[in-house]
Amino acid sequence: MELVLAAGIGVLAASGVWLVLRPRTYQLIIGLALLSYAVNLFIFAMGRLRVDAAPILRPGEVGDPAAFADPLPQALVLTAIVIGFAMTALYLVVLLASRGLTGTDHVDGRDE
Amino acid sequence: MSAPVDHLVIAPVLLPIAVGALMLLFNEKRRRLKAGLSVATTFALLAMAVALLLQAMVPAPDGDAPVIVYPLGNWPAPFGIVLVADRLSALMLVLNAVLGCATLLFALARWHKMGPRFHTLFLMQLAGLNGAFLTGDLFNLFVFFEVLLAASYALLLHGSGTVRVRASLHYIPINLVASSLFLVGVALIYGVTGTLNMADLARLIPAVPPQDRMLLETGAAVLGIAFLIKAGMWPLGFWLPTTYAAACAPIAAMFAILSKLGIYVVVRLFLLFFGEDAGASAGFGGDWLFYGGLATLTFGGIGALASQSMPRLAGYCVLVSSGTILTAVGTGNSAVISGALYYLVSSTLAAAAFFLLIEMIERGREAGADVLAVTMEVFGDPEEDVEDEDEVGVAIPGTIAVLGGAFVACTVLFAGLPPLSGFIAKFAMLSALVNEAGGVPPAHWVFIGLLMATGLASLIAMTRTGIRALWAPQESEIPSVRAVELGPVLVLIALCAALTVLGGPAMEYMEVTAQQLYWPQEYARDVLAGSAAPAATAPVPGAPVPVPAAPPAVPGGS
Numbered sequence: 001m002e003l004v005l006a007a008g009i010g011v012l013a014a015s016g017v018w019l020v021l022r023p024r025t026y027q028l029i030i031g032l033a034l035l036s037y038a039v040n041l042f043i044f045a046m047g048r049l050r051v052d053a054a055p056i057l058r059p060g061e062v063g064d065p066a067a068f069a070d071p072l073p074q075a076l077v078l079t080a081i082v083i084g085f086a087m088t089a090l091y092l093v094v095l096l097a098s099r100g101l102t103g104t105d106h107v108d109g110r111d112e
Numbered sequence: 113m114s115a116p117v118d119h120l121v122i123a124p125v126l127l128p129i130a131v132g133a134l135m136l137l138f139n140e141k142r143r144r145l146k147a148g149l150s151v152a153t154t155f156a157l158l159a160m161a162v163a164l165l166l167q168a169m170v171p172a173p174d175g176d177a178p179v180i181v182y183p184l185g186n187w188p189a190p191f192g193i194v195l196v197a198d199r200l201s202a203l204m205l206v207l208n209a210v211l212g213c214a215t216l217l218f219a220l221a222r223w224h225k226m227g228p229r230f231h232t233l234f235l236m237q238l239a240g241l242n243g244a245f246l247t248g249d250l251f252n253l254f255v256f257f258e259v260l261l262a263a264s265y266a267l268l269l270h271g272s273g274t275v276r277v278r279a280s281l282h283y284i285p286i287n288l289v290a291s292s293l294f295l296v297g298v299a300l301i302y303g304v305t306g307t308l309n310m311a312d313l314a315r316l317i318p319a320v321p322p323q324d325r326m327l328l329e330t331g332a333a334v335l336g337i338a339f340l341i342k343a344g345m346w347p348l349g350f351w352l353p354t355t356y357a358a359a360c361a362p363i364a365a366m367f368a369i370l371s372k373l374g375i376y377v378v379v380r381l382f383l384l385f386f387g388e389d390a391g392a393s394a395g396f397g398g399d400w401l402f403y404g405g406l407a408t409l410t411f412g413g414i415g416a417l418a419s420q421s422m423p424r425l426a427g428y429c430v431l432v433s434s435g436t437i438l439t440a441v442g443t444g445n446s447a448v449i450s451g452a453l454y455y456l457v458s459s460t461l462a463a464a465a466f467f468l469l470i471e472m473i474e475r476g477r478e479a480g481a482d483v484l485a486v487t488m489e490v491f492g493d494p495e496e497d498v499e500d501e502d503e504v505g506v507a508i509p510g511t512i513a514v515l516g517g518a519f520v521a522c523t524v525l526f527a528g529l530p531p532l533s534g535f536i537a538k539f540a541m542l543s544a545l546v547n548e549a550g551g552v553p554p555a556h557w558v559f560i561g562l563l564m565a566t567g568l569a570s571l572i573a574m575t576r577t578g579i580r581a582l583w584a585p586q587e588s589e590i591p592s593v594r595a596v597e598l599g600p601v602l603v604l605i606a607l608c609a610a611l612t613v614l615g616g617p618a619m620e621y622m623e624v625t626a627q628q629l630y631w632p633q634e635y636a637r638d639v640l641a642g643s644a645a646p647a648a649t650a651p652v653p654g655a656p657v658p659v660p661a662a663p664p665a666v667p668g669g670s
Contacts (some may be wrong), residue, residue, distance in 0.1 A: 019301055020289065032288050037290045039299075046303035073302065077614070080295055083258045087291070090265060091284050097269075098277045107285075108277040 012038035020073040024093045029088065040077050047073030048108045070080055120183035121195050124160050124205055124242040128153055132235035134396035140228055147220055150231040154216050157238060160211035161202070168202040177628040179635055181642030189640045191314040196248035196639055199625040204245040204376055207457055210607065211369050211464050213236050214600035216467050219362035221597045226271040226360065237366065244373055248639055250298050250308040257294065261287050264370060271360045277357035286341065286351050294338035300331025311639035314384045314632040318391035324548030329396055332385060333636055336397060343434045346407040353415065353427030362473030364423065365464040371430055372460050375437050382441060384632045395444060402442025402555065406562060408435030413566035416573040421469040424465060429526050432566050433459035439559050440541055445548060450626035451540030454619060458533040458608055462525035465604035469518050473581055475591035509590050514598060516582045521605045523578060527571035533611040538563060540619060
């Protein structure tokens with residue numbers, strides 16, 4: 001499982017970086033999205049991979065922390081997803097504005 | 113934690129968010145109301161920041177500099193998120209509020225009408241900055257960073273136009289990638305230590321086992337890159353002059369403190385995590401800061417000489433000041449750092465004043481006059497002979513005289529000449545560098561030389577631009593400037609003058625601040641103890657927060 005997850009994060013990050021370095025805004029925004037997926041998975045993995053372990057206790061129960069998954073990275077991932085999503089949406093608006101103003105989808109606002 | 117005054121720490125974050133959200137309910141046409149609300153909020157922020165600064169200056173019962181801790185959910189520190197106000201955060205809050213007041217007043221003359229929801233965005237940016245200065249938790253820092261970045265994206269676009277959209281097209285992705293790096297760094301640090309509380313991290317880092325140390329340092333380095341992008345360290349700062357030049361004047365002036373936020377976080381985390389007590393990791397990254405800072409200084413100085421427009425010149429001046437502070441932090445000498453803190457305040461005020469000033473000067477000039485000013489130096493002035501025509505009226509109109517005076521003051525501040533605070537700042541750093549115990553290492557001589565050289569470079573660049581723009585303008589109209597626009601610039605410069613007059617107390621404050629930064633273990637103890645006190649009175653609920661024990665395997669790592 002570790003290998004699959006590590007490879008998945010690696011592939012997402014690598015394709016994200018490659019796309020971010022491309023000259024078209026559409027490629028850029030897909031690259032940013034892939035990068036943020038990779039990062040979110042990475043944060044999740046930093047809480048250690050656990051199968052069949054709940055992140056929260058049942059009400060009224062005092063449990064052994066070792067039997068539970070670490071809930072903190074899961075909360076962090078949620079926050080990071082929301083923020084990343086909002087920023088991508090905001091960038092889409094700028095991208096459209098630039099397309100309208102300059103007539104090209106090149107990241108420099110002009111075709112070389 | 114019941115007296116109202118205890119909640120003063122959270123107020124600089126809550127107030128602007130609340131007022132900003134409230135203003136969304138009003139129609140865009142009710143400008144007067146919105147302007148009044150945001151001016152009142154910004155000045156209230158200034159009052160709160162000054163009150164916090166005064167609190168932070170009163171020595172604690174045990175004689176140390178006090179650390180005011182505010183546990184947000186009333187949970188003790190390693191588990192709950194805390195806000196921490198110490199001398200450095202209080203200083204940055206005041207600086208932020210001063211810049212906020214000055215730029216807002218300037219914007220009220222005309223810029224706030226140039227686009228929608230200026231006041232809400234402006235207050236959100238102030239809230240994000242205040243939160244980032246106050247937080248004692250790494251992930252909370254990320255959230256506040258995103259708040260202020262989101263506001264800054266929209267503010268950069270304020271006034272619209274192709275140039276601003278094109279600049280945002282670079283500025284936004286760079287910051288999004290930086291945010292990703294931020295998260296990677298935070299995740300790595302959490303994976304190794306199991307905590308995100310800065311004070312707890314300072315306590316745990318010396319005890320990190322050797323096999324995990326590399327992961328921790330990798331995380332810290334990745335995190336550092338994210339902040340150095342904001343601070344504009346070479347080679348991560350190429351975006352900065354273009355972006356700052358594209359933003360409208362009051363926003364560019366506010367951006368002057370955005371780059372200082374990057375520096376603030378680097379200073380805080382570097383000294384907290386990798387101070388002298390950090391065991392095997394002590395001083396990690398110090399050389400990178402030092403040499404990176406030197407490269408930034410060089411790049412900024414050359415850029416200032418080469419820049420053909422005033423806004424770009426101001427951008428390079430911001431880079432020079434970033435480079436100076438980063439190098440000073442890299443020396444790891446507390447006397448140099450206290451000088452650098454003084455320089456931080458002085459250079460931020462000067463940069464903001466300069467951004468505002470430029471816009472007023474440029475009003476009376478035709479487009480492209482700046483390029484002409486530089487090229488004429490090289491190719492000669494074709495109109496040199498026809499200058500002695502009979503002049504009618506006042507030789508130098510009053511407005512130009514005031515603008516010129518302010519320009520000279522900015523030049524003096526950037527170049528570090530007496531009598532203004534730029535000189536004291538550079539003098540404090542230089543004297544600390546020269547008087548180091550055990551002689552001056554060769555690398556520090558390079559720093560001393562570059563500090564002088566960049567001062568000279570900014571002097572030359574600013575003088576050249578100033579002569580062309582103010583002293584010998586050809587066919588330019590006198591810019592129409594209102595008192596509400598000129599006032600903030602003069603106030604910012606007057607503050608620099610006040611920093612000079614009160615140089616003794618100001619330097620003393622910086623010295624104690626630098627010493628406080630140098631004893632991270634004390635900070636850690638204060639934060640962990642300070643937040644535990646209120647929780648002792650309120651019973652902690654039974655749910656434990658699992659902290660990952662010794663990791664069996666670290667995926668994605670070595």
